[in-house]
Amino acid sequence: MQSPDMRAPELKRALGWASAGAIMAGSVIGTAIFLVPSTIARELDSVGWSFFVWMFGGLLSLAGALSYAELGAAFPEAGGEYAFLRRAYGPLWGFLFGWQQVVIGKTGSIATIATGFAIFLGFFVDGLQQEWLHLSWGESGWGVTGLQFVAMTAVASFSLINCFGVGRGGAVQSFLTVLKVAAIVTLAGLVLGAGKGSWDHFQDAPEHTAGTGWGAFAAALAAVLWAYDGWNNLTLVGSEIRDPEHTIPKVFLLGLLAVMGVYLLANFAYFYALPLDAVKHSEQVAQDVAQLVFGDFGGAAITAAAVVSTLAALNGSILSGARVSYAMARDGLFFSPLARLDPVHRTPVNALIVQALFASLLILLFGQDRAGFDRLFNYAVFGLWAFYGITVLAVIVLRRTSPEVVRPYHVAGYPWVPLIFGAVAGLFCLSMIFQNPSETGIGLVFLLAGIPFYLYWRSNGKAEAYRKWSRKE
Template sequence: MTSKHETPSTELPLPPDDEPRLVPALGFFAALAVVIGTVIGSGIFFKPQQVASAVGDSIALMLVLWGGCGLVNLCGALAMAELAAMLPHTGGNYVYLREAYGRLWAFLWVWAEFWVMRSGAIAALAAALALAIKNLLLTSGHASMSPAAERTVIIVAIALLGVVNVAGVHWGGLVQTVTTVIKAGFLALLGMLPFWVVGSDALADAASLAVNDGVSDVVPTPEFWSHSGVIALGTALGAIMWAYDGWGQVTVVAEEVEQPRRQIPWALCVGVLLLTALYMGANWAFYTTLTAEQLANSDIAAVPVLEKLLPGFGERLTLAMLMISVFGALNANVLVGPRVLYAASRDHRLLAPLRRIDPRTGTPAIAIVVLCGWSIVLVLLADLSAAPDERLFDKLTGYVIFGGSIFYLAAVVAVYVLRRKMPDAPRPYRTWGYPWVPGVFVVAYVGLLASMLLAGPIEAFSGLVLILLGAVAYAVIGRRQHEQA
């Protein structure tokens, strides 16, 4: 326990004056763009279909699930904001897990991040970008892309954003801000368009009927708690949580945010609120324009909606917005991911090369190159092993979300741990509603993990095996560092 006047764990020693440092070049709106832009990527375009397959025609249950998951993530953001204000260091969850549970937990996080979670997210987003380009070419009358061309698009996209982010955090932040404004505006338009085109009275009548018909589905029935019902719920929740995944990533770049103790808590809370509003509006448009069967059978959720509302133009508009949306989310992951490796390199001598900051650009260039390189390898491996009837996107996200949820849960629990372990550490922001608000997130995530375990046992088991392998690697690295000391 730290004393009242000594709080060494909340401060990091500065590097020598002649050693390059990370540059605090991200203001509030850039930080907000990281929160929103990391989340709004491919999920809102590809995941509502899975939710529709699971919940059927009940618009009420759909709203409860999307709104409820937004509320759960807001509770998590309110808790994470306390950690970010107390420990505004590069690494985010890596730092929080290390301070709360020790270096093993922190290493397991960076281990899973590198091998599957972050690289898997980059791979999934790049695959979604290639799919959007392929579909846009088809709708424009051009020939379809071959598998080799799709792989080339994936590799070029990842490499291009790697170069942009090596060039400077301000360039990555600029790409993030511009793409976030465009895609958030598109989702807002999507939510409002049915009222303009169909008419508010007709839409209100249809929506009222749909809600009244679906209200009974919100109340759990015996069938709801059956094995198949729980699996369907787990599938829906896993899909929704992937669509919300990423709101905490701004904490990873804390040292590159101006006034991080103040800006990051605001960016987290405002960002999650805006995301929940945008997602509920978009799904309202989906369910009041299409039947659940039409939505479930669509490849990209917004395409049939906008084709119905804007005939002859809606599909191309959706695919263009999907490209921008995925490109922005891909950029966010390339911006954020290497900073986790950089944070780990501060603690482990064997990872020291990843700590190098480019003296010209102030970015962790080697960490960026290493993560982008492994992401490209993972895309190629996943593509080769994908089953013919399973999209590469769904295959990759299935592995990412379960492992990520474990560590998100542990990070929020760290709020309780550090309140006891470091009671006198400076906390510019304290979690509103503590201890109940973080508790909502914890209980919800325990239930989410259980339902996902039933819905996707192979993915869940693979994630757990990966974490256990990380523990073995930690022991080996620790032994080698001890021998070199």
């Protein structure tokens, strides 16, 4: 049996620390910081609790990222969690993660981000929420809105860009990430320096007491964790990062701390410019703040920044997500054409195409209007965090089952950091089931639908050969 290093062509290690950092930070900072602060304020009805949940979610994500750093430095393979779960729990769990990424998590995330991009673009283009196409049959039919057309076009465009090499995709990611971070920091600095807000906005009124309930906190935490989501994308491209043993831990630590700083700074600007009640009732809080302080020009400028920010997150998710289905197909556990790489650019073109098609299908199913963003978010986040939790616990499992593996980085606070993260992730998923049974129910059905496919592919001779080879690693 040939080792993976002898297979041709292979993915290329073309991502340095700057591109790797841009993939992580650029994937994390997307639509959420422009939209979810108002959701959090409505749930908690408190400025103080709003800042607390942003910090709690950031530290929780950092705990998960540092655990992933140990796994990514020890096993820098394509597919990230797919590779880790396969080693820790067996091929079924690796497959279920990859299946979940294709039908729930990553494609749902891509669809959500693309819908957010279309919503922001609607600031400049009228009529996007209206039907652009209506297909009639019988007494009913199916309408496709401008938001859906724009979102699907964005998915197709960035999937095409990433077909021409990971280096090109990484360069686009670096450029867009620098632009959007600079835009958010500049906005916050100008708002805080303009003197048109009030520090009194940070004082909660006595009647604002809703933040103490678990249901409200869980709902707010879901929004915050969506805002921080995407940090795991770094390990999905582990086989394409140069010097992964040192690059992955460094990027995780510094990148997430930087993201936390950007998010807290943006929230300071929002609450300085607007009182709590105004933030709660704002549908697009960043634009409202910029428009209040700088007039119509400010609203247009921050919306343009939001468009750039969303495109960077979209590119990062598309670039990293296709590596999962590629790795599964390479191992004989998915449709074999998805394992093919372009002989010139060495990119998983077929995997990128399938990913784009499924994300577009989700946009057609869920993304008809402004509320489609929330529907897609609730659909995607449950599956993501269920697997984040069990992946972090794989740190403990693999230390026991594979003690001989060289680990260039060890997660601080072991084993408590992985255990606490896994417990919180489990509680969060349970709360999502009770609060959003429809979206999470659909996700669970799609996840379980993967088991018959796994049983079929497991009986395939290539998958059996791969399992024999993997046991010899």
